[in-house]
Amino acid sequence: MWLKYGIDENGTLVNISDVTKGKTSLKCPYCDCKLTAKKGKIKEHHFAHTKQTCRPVLTREFPVLPLYDNFDIHLSSKDFQQLKLLWKEYGSAYYFISPDLVPSGLIRAGLLQKNISTFPYQYEFTNLGKIPIGALELMLFNEVQEPLLLKKLLKLELAVEHALHKNAPDLDYIFTDLKLYCAQFKRILSCRLYFLEIYTNQDTLHKIGVTQRPISERLAEIKIDLLAHYQSVDDIKVLGTWEHRGNVELYFKHRYRDFNYPIGNLTEYYKFQTEDVKIVLGDLQQMKPKVLNSVEIDLLKVANERINVKM
């Protein structure tokens, strides 16, 4: 697995994005060994063991949040190409798809479904099926992802209960999986999503991002980042902020990747035409305010080191 969290001296799980690269005082949540933060340009940012990598990290899958940073839904590259083609030829034009064009793998994965009002039956894209292409609106993306986030939490909790009951030898690792999942879940819930319009001496830019701090602090940092690339940053307008919506940032990047405008190593900037900005902002504004359910409220309350399992 790519280990994304280390444990600090207080027992708190610390995300790789919150540390600078190089040796750290953090420890592996599975084996307690010292960690080094690897933050290069090619591989995903992760923690490596300063000495030897432990078995759980070598053999276990990192308990990722569903549809958080990977949107290909485990499709083979052939199925993915097929899905893209069907979207281009049919889905994007609201045409139904004839059954003989539909690979069975895409139906099994829940990406295409029968439209019951057509006879003989034809197929159409499900909301899930639009996600690998980035065609699903942000509001509907939340509706698809939220139940999956909770379902996986429940699954990990049950795995711990089961391991406790059986007194399984890998109980500690299974419990660590749950803690890592909870830390990630808590992180997206405690983040505020923001969308900015930025005027520099050369360009008008847009930026998506998340923060757990007051937005004014972020704006000051963003200005400093941009002044390394532009003569002046004349104004930064906050077009919107959305509480508890850290889950959306990476899907936004996936959905609007064609408009991405990298500036040096800054990757969260976009160049939209004036008309497109209205559409993008509309997409964001249609998201319903996030109402936390009781499980999510509990997650936000607990410190990362004290995640309890309901017994």
Ligand SMILES: [Zn+2]
């Ligand atoms: Zn380890």
